[in-house]
Amino acid sequence: GAVVSQHPSWVICKSGTSVKIECRSLDFQATTMFWYRQFPKQSLMLMATSNEGSKATYEQGVEKDKFLINHASLTLSTLTVTSAHPEDSSFYICSASRSGSPTGELFFGEGSRLTVL
Amino acid sequence: QKEVEQDPGPLSVPEGAIVSLNCTYSNSAFQYFMWYRQYSRKGPELLMYTYSSGNKEDGRFTAQVDKSSKYISLFIRDSQPSDSATYLCAMSAFDSSASKIIFGSGTRLSIRP
Numbered sequence: 520g521a522v523v524s525q526h527p528s529w530v531i532c533k534s535g536t537s538v539k540i541e542c543r544s545l546d547f548q549a550t551t552m553f554w555y556r557q558f559p560k561q562s563l564m565l566m567a568t569s570n571e572g573s574k575a576t577y578e579q580g581v582e583k584d585k586f587l588i589n590h591a592s593l594t595l596s597t598l599t600v601t602s603a604h605p606e607d608s609s610f611y612i613c614s615a616s617r618s619g620s621p622t623g624e625l626f627f628g629e630g631s632r633l634t635v636l
Numbered sequence: 637q638k639e640v641e642q643d644p645g646p647l648s649v650p651e652g653a654i655v656s657l658n659c660t661y662s663n664s665a666f667q668y669f670m671w672y673r674q675y676s677r678k679g680p681e682l683l684m685y686t687y688s689s690g691n692k693e694d695g696r697f698t699a700q701v702d703k704s705s706k707y708i709s710l711f712i713r714d715s716q717p718s719d720s721a722t723y724l725c726a727m728s729a730f731d732s733s734a735s736k737i738i739f740g741s742g743t744r745l746s747i748r749p
Contacts, residue, residue, distance in 0.1 A: 525679070560644065562724060562741040563680070612679045625737070627672075627679035 523548050525614050525628030529607040532603055533636055539550040539599045540631045542613030549615035553625070554586070558611045605636040642725055642740030650748050655712040659725035659740045662706065666727040666738075671700050671710045674722045676743065683711065683723075692715050715747045 522545040532538050550571045555563040567588050568576040577589035580614055586608075587599040596615075600607050610632050614625040642659045649655055657671075668687055672680035684699040686692045692699045698711040708727070712719055725740040 523679075523746065560742075560744075561737045562642075565737075610677075614679075624670075624682060624685055627681065630677065630679045 521545075521548075521615070521617050523613065524630045525631055526533075526614055526627055527631055528572040529632040529634075531634045531636065534604055534623045535602055537601045538603055538633060539597055540611055540613075540633075542596045542598070542615070543629050544594045544615045544617075544626070545613075547617045548626055549596075549617065550593060552590060552596040552613055552615045554596075554598050555612045555614065557612060559610075563612065566598075571596075592612060600633065603633070605635045608633055608635045640725065640738050640740045643743055644741055646744040646746055648746040648748060649715060651715060651717060653715050653725070653747075655710075655715050655719070655745060655747075657712075657723050657745070658708040658745050659683045659708050659727075660706055661708070661727060661738075663727075663729065663738075665729035668728045668737075669708050670726040670737075671697075672701055672726060672739075674723040674724060676721075676733075677711060680724055681691065717747045717749050718734075720745060 524543045525547050526541045550570040554566045556566050557563050564582045565578050569588045569590040571590045571593050577583045590596040610630050612630040614627045640661045657684045671684040673683050674680040686699050688699050689703045696713045700709040722742040722744045724735050724742045728737045
């Protein structure tokens with residue numbers, strides 16, 4: 520199957536700092552990547568859709584100035600949590616859909632656990 | 637009412653048992669149905685993918701879709717301790733955008749040796 524790599528797998532930062540999380544598709548090109556947030560024992564909540572070469576599409580209630588998404592190439596999308604606060608602590612997961620794959624065949628990264636002190 | 641309902645469990649069964657995991661949904665437009673497995677502190681991985689109604693088998697795993705009842709199931713035969721994980725159902729309507737996928741809350745499964 521396709522491989523999606525996410526880095527870092529965990530990060531601890533101080534309140535007020537910014538944290539960048541990378542999502543890479545290693546063996547395929549992904550024109551679209553997705554960013555999710557997952558709280559303990561809860562499902563994946565889609566935050567935004569990242570489109571290569573254009574602005575990300577954010578879901579309702581997600582602050583675009585808080586969660587900056589950049590999709591600079593066909594294999595890399597980044598999520599930057601700006602001015603992080605303890606309530607931003609969560610598990611962030613990216614996924615990518617390979618061109619030509621049927622709808623729903625998403626490949627997920629390993630996730631990044633963010634802890635804001 | 638949530639679009640996708642899934643019992644969070646936890647579900648604990650002995651090794652070798654047949655496991656049945658289920659989801660119900662309310663949107664009759666859903667056409668694509670998926671099951672993902674998520675180990676603790678890891679991202680989900682796609683297990684099964686089906687389109688419309690019917691059954692699909694892959695090794696010890698069988699996915700069933702009953703669109704008339706808006707009910708999908710995942711069966712695991714000869715369950716193993718390595719099957720212990722959270723299983724997420726997911727579904728979407730006929731739409732080329734994967735951003736429209738709706739996930740269930742996940743069922744935590746534990747297989748006892």
